Amino acid sequence: MIITVKVKYGTTKQEIESFGNNRYLVYLLSKEDENPNEELFALLSRKMGVPQNRIVMKQDGIHSKIIDVL
Numbered sequence: 001m002i003i004t005v006k007v008k009y010g011t012t013k014q015e016i017e018s019f020g021n022n023r024y025l026v027y028l029l030s031k032e033d034e035n036p037n038e039e040l041f042a043l044l045s046r047k048m049g050v051p052q053n054r055i056v057m058k059q060d061g062i063h064s065k066i067i068d069v070l
Contacts, residue, residue, distance in 0.1 A: 002058065005044075005065045009036060016047050032062075044069070 003022040011027040018024055026043060030036035037057065045052045048069050059066040 001069045003044075003067050003069060005040070005067055007036070007040065007065065014039070014043060016043055040065075 001022065003024060005024050005026050008027045009030060009032040013027050014029055015027045016024055026040060028036050028039050030039045041052045041055045044055055050069055054070040056068045057065060058068050
């Protein structure tokens with residue numbers, strides 16, 4: 001399953017909002033320059049119910065990411 005994720009960095013909460021059609025808004029505690037992908041994958045893993053090693057980054061933009069959940 002391919003999902004589109006828009007990321008808000010440096011927030012005061014960790015949260016995932018779903019907008020349907022496999023689109024999500026993710027709030028991360030990490031700042032953009034702190035390599036936040038580990039935190040992102042951990043949150044998505046819990047939300048999707050799959051192990052972190054089954055989440056693969058397909059395209060990494062500045063605030064928008066295309067992710068494949070195997």
